[in-house]
Amino acid sequence: FQPKVLAGRRVLVTAGPTFEAIDPVRGITNLSSGKMGYAVARAAREAGAEVLLISGPTALATPFGVRRIDVQSAQQMHDAVLDHLDGQHVFIAVAAVADWRVVNASDQKLKKQADGAVPELQFAQNPDILATVAARTNLAGFPYCVGFAAESENLVQFGSSKREKKGIPLLVGNIGHNTFGQDDNTIILFDEDGHTVLPRASKLELARQLISEISKRIAKISLL
């Protein structure tokens, strides 16, 4: 049984990898399974929130009671998030968004060349969805923005500087190497007061703890 600490709240979550097309049958993606983001969406719903999950390609079932919109590319994820941002109280960016997209993607399947010439891919930087949403936070502090970081070294130092750089009140760092695809994780929460470690547990258990931490923080800003 989960207390309904987010009853009446609307929560938007991004999850999974993105897929950046090279041609109609090929693309660039990453090893995100979507498990952490789906666990966060499930935990938010268990806590009574109305949850919208914007997901890159994953093999996961939609959590009970959660509305899901599927996207492929970072640009599509960005557009879907901005289209649904109105009225959201919390935005939790869990997706592993590709930093770059292929600008010269081909409409036709690329063919192997007889002379062995290889395709030359050109890249452009994708929009930072989290930073874009954070820049739109209203004076009351909504949507309350939460980011994830998967740094492998010096997490404590990177965590607090990344939180500031993104302009968000709460950043979740994954400790433990290669949590992609795993069922367990260890996380650190960075906020303006410092950092707190949530010890190793299942992604669902950590997601529930994270939702409880978020609900405490938004209860505080709601009182301001």
Ligand code: C5P
């Ligand atoms: O800068 P970095 O990619 O490490 O930041 C990770 C955080 O930012 C995650 O919360 C991720 O979902 C979000 N992000 C985003 N859009 C991007 C890149 C990252 O929303 N283009």
